[in-house]
Amino acid sequence: MSIEKILSPQEERLQDEIKNNVKTFRNRSRAADILNTVRNAKPQIDVERGLFFTQSFKETEGQALNLRWAKALYHYAANATVYIDDNQLLVGRSGKEGRYGILYPELDGNIYSEVIERMPTRENSPFAVSEEDARIITEEIAPYWVGKTFHENFEKSLTKETEKLTYNPDKELTSRYIVNETASFRSSLQWVHDYEIVLEKGFKGIKEEAEERLKALDEYSPLDYTEKKPFLEATIITCDAIILWANRHGELAAQLAEQEENSVRKKELETLAEICHYVPENPPRTFYEAMQAQWFTQMFSRVEQKTGTIISNGRMDQYLYPFYKQDIEAGRITEDQVQELFECMWVAMAQFIDLYLSETGGAFNEGYAHWEAVTIGGQTKEGYDATNELSYILLKSKREFPLNYPDLAARIHMGSPKRYLYEVAETIKAGEGFPKLLNDEDVVPLLLSKGATFEEAYDYSVSGCAECRMPNRDTYTSPNAYINFAAALEMVIYNGKMAKYGDEVLGLETGKFEEYKSFEELLQAFLKQQRHFIKHAFIQQREIIRLRAQHFASPLGSALHQLCRNTYTDIHQPKIEGGIDLGYFEYMGYATVIDSLAAIKRVVFEEKRLTLAQLKEALEHNFEGYETIRQLLLNAPAYGNDDPYTDWIGKLLDREAQEFTQKYGDELGVHMDLRLVPFTSHVPFGKVVSATPNGRFAYTPLSDGSSASQGADINGPTAILLSNYVTKNFNMNGHAGRLLNIKLSPSCVKGEEGTEKLIQFIEAWRDLKLWHIQFNVLNTDTLKEAQKSPENYRNLLVRIAGYSAYFTELTKDLQDDIISRTQHEAV
Ligand code: 8X3
Numbered sequence: 001m002s003i004e005k006i007l008s009p010q011e012e013r014l015q016d017e018i019k020n021n022v023k024t025f026r027n028r029s030r031a032a033d034i035l036n037t038v039r040n041a042k043p044q045i046d047v048e049r050g051l052f053f054t055q056s057f058k059e060t061e062g063q064a065l066n067l068r069w070a071k072a073l074y075h076y077a078a079n080a081t082v083y084i085d086d087n088q089l090l091v092g093r094s095g096k097e098g099r100y101g102i103l104y105p106e107l108d109g110n111i112y113s114e115v116i117e118r119m120p121t122r123e124n125s126p127f128a129v130s131e132e133d134a135r136i137i138t139e140e141i142a143p144y145w146v147g148k149t150f151h152e153n154f155e156k157s158l159t160k161e162t163e164k165l166t167y168n169p170d171k172e173l174t175s176r177y178i179v180n181e182t183a184s185f186r187s188s189l190q191w192v193h194d195y196e197i198v199l200e201k202g203f204k205g206i207k208e209e210a211e212e213r214l215k216a217l218d219e220y221s222p223l224d225y226t227e228k229k230p231f232l233e234a235t236i237i238t239c240d241a242i243i244l245w246a247n248r249h250g251e252l253a254a255q256l257a258e259q260e261e262n263s264v265r266k267k268e269l270e271t272l273a274e275i276c277h278y279v280p281e282n283p284p285r286t287f288y289e290a291m292q293a294q295w296f297t298q299m300f301s302r303v304e305q306k307t308g309t310i311i312s313n314g315r316m317d318q319y320l321y322p323f324y325k326q327d328i329e330a331g332r333i334t335e336d337q338v339q340e341l342f343e344c345m346w347v348a349m350a351q352f353i354d355l356y357l358s359e360t361g362g363a364f365n366e367g368y369a370h371w372e373a374v375t376i377g378g379q380t381k382e383g384y385d386a387t388n389e390l391s392y393i394l395l396k397s398k399r400e401f402p403l404n405y406p407d408l409a410a411r412i413h414m415g416s417p418k419r420y421l422y423e424v425a426e427t428i429k430a431g432e433g434f435p436k437l438l439n440d441e442d443v444v445p446l447l448l449s450k451g452a453t454f455e456e457a458y459d460y461s462v463s464g465c466a467e468c469r470m471p472n473r474d475t476y477t478s479p480n481a482y483i484n485f486a487a488a489l490e491m492v493i494y495n496g497k498m499a500k501y502g503d504e505v506l507g508l509e510t511g512k513f514e515e516y517k518s519f520e521e522l523l524q525a526f527l528k529q530q531r532h533f534i535k536h537a538f539i540q541q542r543e544i545i546r547l548r549a550q551h552f553a554s555p556l557g558s559a560l561h562q563l564c565r566n567t568y569t570d571i572h573q574p575k576i577e578g579g580i581d582l583g584y585f586e587y588m589g590y591a592t593v594i595d596s597l598a599a600i601k602r603v604v605f606e607e608k609r610l611t612l613a614q615l616k617e618a619l620e621h622n623f624e625g626y627e628t629i630r631q632l633l634l635n636a637p638a639y640g641n642d643d644p645y646t647d648w649i650g651k652l653l654d655r656e657a658q659e660f661t662q663k664y665g666d667e668l669g670v671h672m673d674l675r676l677v678p679f680t681s682h683v684p685f686g687k688v689v690s691a692t693p694n695g696r697f698a699y700t701p702l703s704d705g706s707s708a709s710q711g712a713d714i715n716g717p718t719a720i721l722l723s724n725y726v727t728k729n730f731n732m733n734g735h736a737g738r739l740l741n742i743k744l745s746p747s748c749v750k751g752e753e754g755t756e757k758l759i760q761f762i763e764a765w766r767d768l769k770l771w772h773i774q775f776n777v778l779n780t781d782t783l784k785e786a787q788k789s790p791e792n793y794r795n796l797l798v799r800i801a802g803y804s805a806y807f808t809e810l811t812k813d814l815q816d817d818i819i820s821r822t823q824h825e826a827v
Contacts, residue, residue, distance in 0.1 A: 371463075
């Protein structure tokens, strides 16, 4: 049956843009106008944060770290340029006009001098840098940090055995993509602030509380003097800093208002001036003030530290709802104005870009990605459905304002109302990859099993790609390890070596591949390599936990965390009393490994159509001249098809990894949970792995997350759900998120009938208690066209890992990977 070519709304819009030669973001709104002025600007580096932090750190040596951080924030707040964009209703930018990234030299300032020249021309996420700024970076910022960065000290802390699995010896601190730490390019993992306290008390209230506690300290206690006092002083200085920063925006708004001739804009600027003088110092009185207070907090926490994938915005439809309701009821605001304010925020989000100077950092975050998660729906703390009018406005905004920010995350549960599921499905059908879905039916029980109360578990927020955080209870923020298990498989084939790295023995010498007598023996060798890799990831993590406490502090983040305030402990410290520490390690190449092991079992040991020696020869030649063998392997059973032949292997790998963490996680003092969330790293990880026994060519991407190997899922999307379900060990709690990508053709979700089918598919995913799912609804042809004529497809958004990005801003490798994902023609 031939399938009618149906376009998604995104594709229709793009075709219209091509026909009419439109190069702008088309939407008749204020936010679209602002976006059009910034979207064409090439991302640039802004040096102010790096510079002001460096200046301040030079002056505060020898003082407590959290106090130094607070003083640096104050120095920034007092001196950084403040900006108000034409027509913008929200302010609080921490960098130049257009799109900008900022510097965190405490992390990796030691590599600046070496990499800065390459930034404008590098293939992956290039950044412009002016000559003067390059000079400031190399002469005024970088020299101070050499020998002091986290990056350098972490590398020094590793033993040779761990280091060789981590870094390339010939190129300083570049990853080997085997057991990959991520702490050297982000000082913290994403988490969620307690925004409610900002809205309830304002920073004035937080400061007053700290002042009272400071007065109450025991003046003779060494503990109070060395720990509590700096913590409280840091809190007070940080509150002053953010208030000062906001006031400076207020002053600028007042000045601009005086000069403004357009009476409407003049009024807007006057209002803005008043708001910035009022929040976030005081608790907001209106919805508009609440939005501005939240946004100042968000942006100031960017200045504070480099958080991988960005501090999440939390449950915006929950904490903003009382302000919305009160203003709507009082006739102070309309739904359209609420949507406009949100859209002004989305544009402000899009202007900030997560700048990674290291090659590895860039490779993990293609497409200028940062994950600015906003959560909607789910359940209230009491367990009732939480959907409200704001949830619907946020979904509507996603459909009408197709920008890659925010990363909208919709929580789904058994009681999610039909209208909510319908609007979620309609938004997914728009084709830009939003919202991603998180399943309360999996997440809540897991959080309970970690020791959360029902209230805390029901109130989780989505953060990063697929993580779920409990504000005020989660306390673990160390960035995690990404482990290349396809490399572990390669080390079974080449007895501890990898083709990419020559003769060096990197892993365990598990024996000669050709001599395994049974599949069981070979499987045991793989599991040994797997354990070896996890062991080294945990060793890395132990050092990371120890060193972060010496290198980083987060007085703002700590002021917005109840447990940190209660215990006078900075959030970067290893242990915060009462906290639940949820750390992760990543299983990279899950389907690649499962399919490879299944192919060996079937083709070599059961059907005996190939010997291990023949297989190895074909792999060594990257299947060149061995296409028949490759076809044999490709035809073996593959994960993602609801086939017990492969899925028991997946379950075993999952179980073994969880057993390791249950045994040794305690030694790190955290729950180190198994996760299958790759962001874009399955591409660089694939680039170090030679041909694999599932028929995958050398150095091509690994499978991503818990998705099937590219093109291997041939039984439709429900089968991939079932494979996911079967391979999960629900009776263990040493795991966290599993990211699942599904690509659907627009024709299979066409019309009302298509929406209904999509809802049923989402319900099946929910009932199977799977963690996460996200969709690309577009035609593969569109992606191929965009590769050929990128100038016509600048606005084409695609779903990547836990986020969406502009297709034409990705490297060819990642574009090819997205194209090669199986497109399902029916749900
Ligand atoms: C994306 C992955 O490692 O930042 O959420 O949590 S990570």
